[in-house]
Amino acid sequence: MRLALTLRRRTIEPGLLAAIVVVWGGLALFTIYPALRVLFYPGAADYRAILSDPRYGRSLQHSLAMMGLSTASAVLLGLLFAVATTRADLPLRRFFSFVSFLPLFSPPFIVAFGYIMLFGKNGLVTHGLFGLRVSILGWRGLWLAQTLSFFPVATVAIRNVIATIPSSLSRAARNLGASRLKTFATITLPLASGGIFSAALLVAILVLADFGNPILIAGDYSVLATEAWQRVQGWADVGGACVLSLIVMLPSLLLFVAQRSWAKGKGFTTVGGKVSSMESEPTSRPAKLFLVLACSIASLLILMIYLALAAGSLVEGWGFDWRPTLRWFAELGPRWADLGRSLCYSAAAAAGSALFGIVAAYLVHSKRMPLSGAADLAAMLPAALPGIFIGIGYSIAFNRPPLDLYGTPLIVILALGTWNLSTSYQTGIESLKQIAPSLGEAATNLGARPLLVFRQIYLPLLRGPFASATVVGFIRSITTLSVIVFISTSSNSVATFSIMNFVNDGMYGKASALSVSLLVLAFAAVGLGGFALNRGVRSTQ
């Protein structure tokens, strides 16, 4: 006997119906509802405060200024690395490529932390080497930290575009008599301009939403994200925090929409996609010299961070007592549990979000989802939401019955999962577009019902994308601070939260020890994930 329900003249399998209910229910409850809570939580007085309280305007100003500065410098640096790493004949090319990947897999705030250790009041370079008592805290430090945190995103995006420019074009220009520099300026750069613009939008979103770097290094220079945190921490002003996260969300949403329509209209690749190695023209000696020099300096600035963290975790007292020790690792004590939680929560959030995202993508793509346009929007929404927005949303949406998740692992997992949903969903949609529709139809035609088609045809073919979405989601989750900072309590705190507290309390030894452990974990996950991914991809080919 077959159970069947009729919806719009069509019979629907119970399983499919369940999937639709789960996906729509999940989107409504975990994406739309928290977002609406943020919007409606503040009272009229909270909104009026935007004008009356100068702190709002100031932090907005700061946020926008940093967005402009850091985006410009990050994109410039990203372009430099993109050009350098696509020149086949550049010495140290692979090394530069490797270094530019490091920040992608690290918590963004370790850049700020590293620079405090190097250039801060007790900084190894400033104080230790030059005996200076200067402070890196403030907008200059933030600028440097954000530039180095986010330029890799620009590198990846721009490199993908440069790599798709046929080298025959620059050869043709050279053949017509253009100099190498002229060729770059008149052929490569204009063709890459779309990609550069798109990269700038992506970086701007990240800078705007950045919480970790400003909380550690910006000092009194408060930006929207940190101002929201101060309000909750200092004055328990949740309404004000909501207003601030709305203010930071609006430009982010605009940038996101601009980026999406730009990327769609121009057909430019954004982050992700394949980079084909091209047989480029030989690079001139001055260009080589410039690229190698510039990339070397930037690489040094990056590697120093990791060296400082490693060193910091192994000495008695950073800045004054350089005797080696392992005590910081030993004294982590209960904080090891944070690391364990980081691992478990991130893994659960990543896998859950990848599965949810891909199922949602299948339902939307196969037009089986009722209101699929709205579902598409809801699934893409988290990409436009800054981490603190989601964090605040969860903290006020799930803190009382019927869904009181305060202090539970679940609230962290759900928040992280939601934050990653768009990535998984988009991965799912893009991969489904690559799969010929005739495959599913062939199975349907032979008698397979929709859920079976998904399980037997699409799911096996989506194994690679699923794995990659999981790895990306895991890395993002385990390195984020902004999403979890508003929902962390002593019972569900994760490593990034503890690192922030250690740094703010000046406990650099413990902070470095925990950071190093976290990085080891993250890089191991990337390695393992990459390995599994390669195998997964190979097995489907």
Added chain:
Amino acid sequence: MSFLEIDRASKRFGSRSVFEDVSLSVPRGDFLTLLGPSGCGKTTLLRSIAGLQELSSGEIRIGGERVEAGGAKGRAVLVFQDYALFPHMSVKKNVAYGLKLRGESHASVERKVSETLRYLGIVDLADRMPQQLSGGQQQRVALARALVVEPEVLLLDEPLSNLDAKLRVGIRAELKRIQREVGVTTVYVTHDQSEALALSDTVAVMESGRIAQVGTPREVYFEPADEFVADFVGTANVFDAVVEETGDSTGRLAAWGRRWRVGDELPAALSGREVRFCVRPEGLALVEAGTDGAIPGVVESKMFEGGHVRYWVNTGAQTFIVDEPAGASDHALRSEIAIKFMRGALHAIG
């Protein structure tokens, strides 16, 4: 009693009509081809028979039973243009897929799969993955996957279009043999008129969502229903002429201020009317200029095409295309010549 019935079927996407009020009856075991240019609605019609597309109105019945949207459940099985082999399954698993869906026993699946693979000569490919196969091999696997479930109707969507020309002719002949041996009612979609003529028992020529003509290959070729069919199925010389005489074994036509005799017996009803005629290039012959009853013209261009030579002959008012067997024919460019109508070549299209 026809086996596959398409009954006043229409399909619209929004305000755009793909096909309108199409009716066709296909007897059991028949090979029907839907022939038409791209965008004429033939593939959508095929997909409707496969149950992959809901009709806007009308219905499709197989053996008297209505086809519901949502897959024909193995009754009308489609071989896709891109073959749609599941890339993560071996050849064997691909072929077994439909049988497993029906819950057949392991032994029966094994037996039927290996029988089908053997029948199509691809036993040694059983454990390969689709990516390791050539186009022709993939096509056989796709055919095997469809035939193994013993469908009531086999649907083929331009199955030869992804193969190179040489292979195409060979596989075409084999396809015909297999269809005849298996005896499965078949609907074949193509835009290639030579495929349609070579394979079909019945050809349905489609033009922008309607059936222009249904008939045997000979009928649609020699007796096209309208100018579109005449032009789409092969090369046609179409012209208007007044029928002046409809004698016993010879008629007389007049056009362009010229009159000439044709070997055909024209129906008396046409007498005195202006009629549109179609004549195939091989229905014309070139004779010496000045021959009585022939239309004088000049060889404008010629092309050697292997078996025959194709001439474009300008008669002043119209350029006729004339095919002559290559062996005997060699008329120089720009030479004065005359066109003669062969007996039985003339067809009035209205």
